[in-house]
Amino acid sequence: MELFYSSTRDKAEKVTASQAILQGLAQDGGLYVPSYIPALSVDMDVLKDMSYQETAYEVMSRFLTDFSEKELKDCIAAAYDEKFDTKAIAPLKKAGEAYYLELFHGATIAFKDMALSILPHLMTTAAKKNQAKGEIVILTATSGDTGKAALAGFADVPGTRIIVFYPKNGVSPVQEKQMVTQKGANTYVVGIHGNFDDAQTGVKKLFGDKALNEELKEAGFRFSSANSINIGRLVPQIVYYVYAYAKLYGAGTLKKGEAMNVVVPTGNFGNILAAYYAKEMGVPIGKLICASNENKVLYDFFRTGSYDRNREFVLTTSPSMDILISSNLERLIYKIAGADDAKDAAFMKELSEKGVYTISPEMKEKLTDFYGNYASEEETAAEIARLYKEADYVIDTHTAVASAVYRKYRQETGDEAVTVIASTASPYKFARSVMDAIDKKYDVLDDFGLVDELSRISGTAVPKAVEELRTAPVLHDTVVEKDEMKSIVKKILNVK
């Protein structure tokens, strides 16, 4: 059966994988979903001995069916190379009662690298396949980590430019410094006075602006998206869940077919959706534990069946999860609505007009694979301190949200199944919050003083990505109002 992608809001809008990657968002504002979830075609007994790159091919080739074997293998080889500081690419560390799947060994020390190091290669390959004309302009809204990872991925890739919007006061100092020091003649970084949702809504508007798209086309450009709505982001993220299971099976930690729980610190719902797709592919995943910070829209949704974004936006120490509209949830909504595009479109209309929608009891019944909970700021900090003291392992704030939620889950259910926690950022990226959580006395240190102290107490080397920041010059200093996003894009591209 041929696999294709269709919009969650209009099934008639069908494209190939490469076209979906090029386009990012469907024309009607919906998200592309695969026509079915393919099964893994290799046995765990084979997978257990495979490298990350080999596993990536086995998983991705099932979804990206119009890429040739050579095309896909070239993309994989170009992405998962020495940019990662470990051959394992995504190593597992046991600490306390769980396994931490470290997804932060790439160029920008956060999990976004897992997908964004391959996306530019998938995209330029897709452009060639489709004889797409015009320079690709990547437009991205970021809550911190995506921006830098996308910039690093696309910098100086021929035939592309990248414009990143970030909330001026909504990212960590290290995250901001990482972005504004980005090199590459085709990179642009713009701060906006607003929060992440403002940035994301603004970018979505630009994508949907027909007149603007027409003007760009005439000037020789075409928009594309590197946000986690792009299936070229989603599919590479399925890989590490398959890989984690295979490695735990290979080590004898899991018996064949034994269930493994997965805990994911969640923002836009991309990472946990990838875990869900891994489960649908046949990986024996038990519970999908969705962890939120104090922006707990998803926790409330799993509990009540109502998705309600009408609430105060909280700035937390896990800024990459400070999100009130989890875009990728739409793909799950579509699925539990029985692949009903009209129903999905109606929910999304309600969300955009009223900020809230409620699923039916039948749909809610299909969510039993998921467990949602959240961790407060105090609980998050306490978890960092606990794990450091009890297991001598330092985790970042996002991972700590997941770790704290896992403890709640275990206490509530008594479920002691082998559990993997997605560890989404290096503690060095959020050094102040992490060190504060361990001991308030560190607060007097400056940013790099904290980094050095973190290195000392954890016995880990300062990652190259942080080391470089000590001396990097600021190359981007544009800040605009949230209603000026369109004009700044035109100015950057020199379109009248």
Ligand SMILES: *Cc1c(COP(=O)(O)O)cnc(C)c1O
């Ligand atoms: C992006 C991000 C998340 C949230 O991932 P989603 O796929 O948006 O749910 C969690 N932690 C970190 C460090 C991130 O960068």
